[in-house]
Amino acid sequence: MKSALTDACTLRLNNFEGPFDLLFYLIEKNKIDIYDIPIFEITEQYMAYLTAMQEMDLEIASEFLVMAATLLHIKSCMLLPRREEAAAEELDPREELVLKLVTYKKYKEFSQILKDRESYWEKAHYKLPEAIPVIQQEEELEVSPLILRQCMVDVLNRSRERMNDVSRKMQRILDHEKVSLRTKIREILGLLAKGMRFCFSRIFSPLTRSRIEIATGFLALLEVVKIGRAEVDQPVAFGEIYVTPRKPEKKKDNHDIGEGSGEP
Amino acid sequence: MSTINDTEMIIEAVLFAAGDPVPLEKLAEIIEQDKKTTRGILTNMQYKYQHASRGIMLRELDGAWQLCTKPELDPYISRLGPARKKQGLTPAAYETLAIIAYNQPVTRAYIEQIRGVNSDSVIMKLMERNLIREAGRDDAPGRPKLYETTEEFLRVFGFSSLKDLPPLEMNEIPEVVEKMPVD
Numbered sequence: 001m002k003s004a005l006t007d008a009c010t011l012r013l014n015n016f017e018g019p020f021d022l023l024f025y026l027i028e029k030n031k032i033d034i035y036d037i038p039i040f041e042i043t044e045q046y047m048a049y050l051t052a053m054q055e056m057d058l059e060i061a062s063e064f065l066v067m068a069a070t071l072l073h074i075k076s077c078m079l080l081p082r083r084e085e086a087a088a089e090e091l092d093p094r095e096e097l098v099l100k101l102v103t104y105k106k107y108k109e110f111s112q113i114l115k116d117r118e119s120y121w122e123k124a125h126y127k128l129p130e131a132i133p134v135i136q137q138e139e140e141l142e143v144s145p146l147i148l149r150q151c152m153v154d155v156l157n158r159s160r161e162r163m164n165d166v167s168r169k170m171q172r173i174l175d176h177e178k179v180s181l182r183t184k185i186r187e188i189l190g191l192l193a194k195g196m197r198f199c200f201s202r203i204f205s206p207l208t209r210s211r212i213e214i215a216t217g218f219l220a221l222l223e224v225v226k227i228g229r230a231e232v233d234q235p236v237a238f239g240e241i242y243v244t245p246r247k248p249e250k251k252k253d254n255h256d257i258g259e260g261s262g263e264p
Numbered sequence: 265m266s267t268i269n270d271t272e273m274i275i276e277a278v279l280f281a282a283g284d285p286v287p288l289e290k291l292a293e294i295i296e297q298d299k300k301t302t303r304g305i306l307t308n309m310q311y312k313y314q315h316a317s318r319g320i321m322l323r324e325l326d327g328a329w330q331l332c333t334k335p336e337l338d339p340y341i342s343r344l345g346p347a348r349k350k351q352g353l354t355p356a357a358y359e360t361l362a363i364i365a366y367n368q369p370v371t372r373a374y375i376e377q378i379r380g381v382n383s384d385s386v387i388m389k390l391m392e393r394n395l396i397r398e399a400g401r402d403d404a405p406g407r408p409k410l411y412e413t414t415e416e417f418l419r420v421f422g423f424s425s426l427k428d429l430p431p432l433e434m435n436e437i438p439e440v441v442e443k444m445p446v447d
Contacts, residue, residue, distance in 0.1 A: 017356045063381045071430065076438030103378055106432055110366070111358035113430065114421055121422035123338035124321075129283035209418065 019067030020104040023048060027101075027238035034101060039078060039093055043071040070097060179213045191243040192230055200232075200241035272309055274330075285328035285415065324424040326415050353393070360386045361395060366382050367418070368434055369399040369410035387411065395420065 016022045024047050027034055050068055077093035176235055203217055221243065224230045231244045274295055279286055292302040301306070306329055310322040321334050333341060353361070360383055363375050375383045390396045399412040423429065 017359060018379055020380045037317065061381065100378075100380070103435035104380070105357055107362040107366070110362040110430070110432065111355065114358050114362060114365075115353075115425075117421045118353075120335055121420060124422075125338070125341055126332045126333040127280070127283040130281045132281065144317075222321060 018061075020101060021108075021145050022046065023066070023067070023101060023107070024105065034105070035098060039071065039096065040093060041077050043075050046071055179210075179216045181216055181220055181223070184213075184217050185223055188217075188224050189229065190219055190241070192224070192243070195245055197242060197244045200243055269307055271297070275305065275309065275329075277320070279329060279331045283330075285323075285325045285330035287328045291329065302352075312389075323419075325418050325424050328415070330419075354386070354389075356381075356383075356386045357389055361413070361417070362388060363395055364411050365413050365426070365429060368412040369402075369414075371402050371404070371408040371410055373408060376412075 015024065022041070023046065026032075026042055026049075027037065030041065030045075032038065032042070047068060050064060053064075074093045074097060187203060189204060198218070200221060204213060221230070221232065221241075225232055229246055231246055232242065233242045234240070235242075271346055275291060276293055277300070278291065288299055288302060288306070290433060291306070292299045296306075297305070306324070312318075312326055313321045314385050320331050323330050323332055357378060358380075360375055363378050364370055367374065372383060372387060375387070387396070391398075394416045395412055396411050396417065399410045402406040402410050417423075418425065418428075425442065
C-alpha cells in the first residue's frame with residue numbers, strides 16, 4: 001500500500017535523531033497536547049513508521065524498537081480496567097514518557113537557540129596571536145672600572161711574559177716532570193701552617209708557572225680542602241680564590257694526609 | 265602612575281598582540297592593578313567599543329578577554345576574499361551539546377538517557393571540534409568519563425561564561441531524570 005504516509009517517511013526517516021525525535025514529529029504533526037497524548041493514535045502512527053522503515057529495508061536502530069515496546073506497554077496498561085478508588089492514586093502510565101519527552105523538548109529547543117547564536121557569532125573574526133620574540137634577558141654584572149683595569153693589566157703582563165721569554169717554553173717542557181701532586185700538596189700545607197689566609201695565585205711564582213703546574217696546584221688545593229685543612233672562597237666568578245687555613249680534625253689528620261701526600 | 269586612558273591603551277595593545285583570550289589575572293599583572301580594578305576597566309572598555317563607531321569589540325570568555333570584529337561587519341570582511349565555509353554541526357550534535365552545557369560535567373549514559381539514542385559518535389565529533397572535553401571520571405560504577413564544554417564552546421555560541429546560559433525552565437525535570445533507568 002503506497003500511501004501519503006510512506007512518502008512522507010521516505011523524506012523524513014533519516015532526519016530523526018531518535019525515537020523521541022520521531023515522537024515529537026508525530027505530536028507536532030497531529031497538534032497534540034504533550035501532557036495528554038492520545039496513546040492509541042500515536043502508537044499506531046509510530047508503528048506505521050517502523051513498518052515503513054522495514055519495507056524500505058532500512059536498519060531500525062534498537063532504540064526505536066525499545067520505544068515501540070514502551071508505547072505498546074503503556075497502551076496495554078491503559079486498556080486494563082481500573083478500580084475507581086485506586087484510580088486517583090495510581091500514576092498515569094503515560095507520565096514517565098511524557099516527562100522524558102518534556103525534558104528532551106527543552107534541550108531540543110535550546111539546541112535551536114545554540115544554532116541561532118552560532119550563526120550570529122561565527123561572523124565575528126579573531127586575530128591569530130603574534131609570535132612575540134623572547135628577548136633573552138642577560139644578567140647584568142656590576143663591575144667597577146678598577147677591576148676591569150686590573151684584568152686588562154693582568155692580561156697584558158701575562159702576554160708580555162709569554163712573548164718575551166721564549167726560553168721559558170723550553171724550560172716548561174723540561175720542568176714538566178717535576179710537577180707532582182704530592183709536592184704541591186706539601187707546598188700548600190706548608191703555606192697553611194703559617195696560619196695565614198692567602199691567594200691561590202700566590203702559590204706559583206709568576207715566572208715559572210705553567211698551565212700544568214696551575215692545574216696540579218688546583219687539584220692539590222682540592223685535596224687539601226677534602227681533608228679539611230683549608231677552606232676556599234671565590235667571591236667573583238673567574239676571580240681570585242682565597243684559601244683560609246682550618247684546624248685539622250686530629251683523628252682523621254694523619255691518615256688522610258698520608259693517603260693524599262704519600263707521607264708516612 | 266598611569267592614567268585610565270594610558271591603562272586602556274596598554275590593555276588594547278596587549279589584547280591586539282595576544283590575539284588569544286588573555287586571562288584577567290594576566291592583564292591585572294601587566295597594568296599593575298588588582299583584579300577588581302582591571303575588571304572595571306575592561307567592562308568600561310567593552311562598553312566604549314560597543315557604543316562608539318568601532319569595528320572591534322571586546323569579549324569576555326570564561327574570565328579571559330579577547331578582541332574580535334563586530335559580527336555585523338562580516339559582510340565587509342568577507343569582501344577580503346573567498347569565505348571559508350565551516351562545516352556545520354548536525355542536529356544531534358546541537359542536542360548533545362545542549363545537554364552537556366546544562367548538566368556538566370556529565371556522563372555519556374546521562375546524555376543517552378535524555379536523547380534516547382546512542383551518542384558515542386556525536387561526542388567524538390564534538391571533541392574533535394573542541395567544543396567539549398573530558399573532565400575526569402564519575403565515581404559511579406565503571407568510572408565513566410565525564411564531559412564538559414570548553415572555552416571554544418563559549419566563543420562559538422557567544423557566551424561570556426556558563427552563567428550566561430538562558431535558564432532552562434523545567435522545575436519538574438531533575439526528579440524525572442533520577443527516575444530514569446540506567447541502561
